[in-house]
Amino acid sequence: MSVENYLDENYPAALDDLKAFCRIPSVSTDPAFAEGIRRAATFVADRLHKAGFTGVEMFDSGGHPAVYGEILSDPALSTYLVYGHYDVQPPDPLDKWKTPPFEPDEREGRLYARGVSDDKGPLLIPILVAEAFMRVEGRLPVNLKVLIEGEEESGSPHFSPTLEKYRDKLSCDLVLSADGAMWRPDKPSITVASRGLAALDITVTGAAKDLHSGRHGGSAPNSIAALVALLASMHGPDGRVSVEGFLDGATPPDPKIIAAIEAAQFESAAYYREIGVAGGDPIDDGRELLIRQWLEPTLEFNGVWGGY
Numbered sequence: 001m002s003v004e005n006y007l008d009e010n011y012p013a014a015l016d017d018l019k020a021f022c023r024i025p026s027v028s029t030d031p032a033f034a035e036g037i038r039r040a041a042t043f044v045a046d047r048l049h050k051a052g053f054t055g056v057e058m059f060d061s062g063g064h065p066a067v068y069g070e071i072l073s074d075p076a077l078s079t080y081l082v083y084g085h086y087d088v089q090p091p092d093p094l095d096k097w098k099t100p101p102f103e104p105d106e107r108e109g110r111l112y113a114r115g116v117s118d119d120k121g122p123l124l125i126p127i128l129v130a131e132a133f134m135r136v137e138g139r140l141p142v143n144l145k146v147l148i149e150g151e152e153e154s155g156s157p158h159f160s161p162t163l164e165k166y167r168d169k170l171s172c173d174l175v176l177s178a179d180g181a182m183w184r185p186d187k188p189s190i191t192v193a194s195r196g197l198a199a200l201d202i203t204v205t206g207a208a209k210d211l212h213s214g215r216h217g218g219s220a221p222n223s224i225a226a227l228v229a230l231l232a233s234m235h236g237p238d239g240r241v242s243v244e245g246f247l248d249g250a251t252p253p254d255p256k257i258i259a260a261i262e263a264a265q266f267e268s269a270a271y272y273r274e275i276g277v278a279g280g281d282p283i284d285d286g287r288e289l290l291i292r293q294w295l296e297p298t299l300e301f302n303g304v305w306g307g308y
């Protein structure tokens with residue numbers, strides 16, 4: 001039997017595992033869910049054990065434990081470390097759920113539950129695949145380490161020190177994150193790079209005190225108008241950043257990556273339909289859209305506030 005056949009045959013059991021995992025309310029931000037966090041960590045440790053991982057351990061992080069396991073096949077092979085997290089976002093607001101968030105429900109070929117796609121399903125996949133290799137072939141084609149933390153949804157406050165503390169045990173050639181979006185339901189994908197982020201607030205101050213629009217309108221400079229004019233000057237009509245020097249130092253796109261983007265044949269119209277943009281598609285070429293979305297630095301406004 002092949003590993004793929006094994007996975008096909010054991011799909012119902014894998015789905016049951018995922019449902020059992022999703023029934024555990026492991027909300028990391030709320031101390032009321034401490035019991036759920038503990039149970040989810042135990043679930044991961046047990047599942048690693050069952051799959052054939054050794055050295056399964058709950059790392060003492062100072063917060064919610066990170067769960068570790070390894071399958072070390074051969075020192076001559078590369079070592080991969082898979083990251084994931086067993087905690088989930090709070091399920092509120094509860095009245096927006098069609099079925100209870102911690103009672104997985106299958107509807108039209110999809111499974112609905114809090115945390116099913118972020119990150120309980122994705123983190124189970126490498127564990128189940130490793131299990132399939134161990135059952136069918138008795139070994140993995142690589143050395144595999146798995147680290148599943150419990151504080152991702154609350155900003156991973158203890159993760160860096162935990163990595164430092166267990167540095168030797170975690171050493172590897174490559175890290176693969178099992179957390180992140182899947183590009184399309186029918187297209188497996190690996191994200192090879194992410195944009196970083198720098199944020200800042202801009203405050204525009206005008207007159208020395210609040211001014212009544214009925215009394216001062218038409219004569220006093222308006223801070224909101226000044227702010228909006230400033231923001232509007234940062235992009236050209238084609239949506240490109242027009243701030244001088246903004247792209248200085250940005251790595252030019254690799255032609256090989258551009259060729260791969262062309263091969264993906266991305267449809268920009270479908271994208272705009274999906275996000276609900278009304279009145280024409282700002283970028284009608286799918287290749288150009290992905291280059292801007294994936295390869296170029298962007299400048300975004302995250303909120304505007306002013307007045308009373």
Ligand SMILES: [Zn+2]
Pocket residue numbers: 085118119152179180
């Ligand atoms: Zn996540």
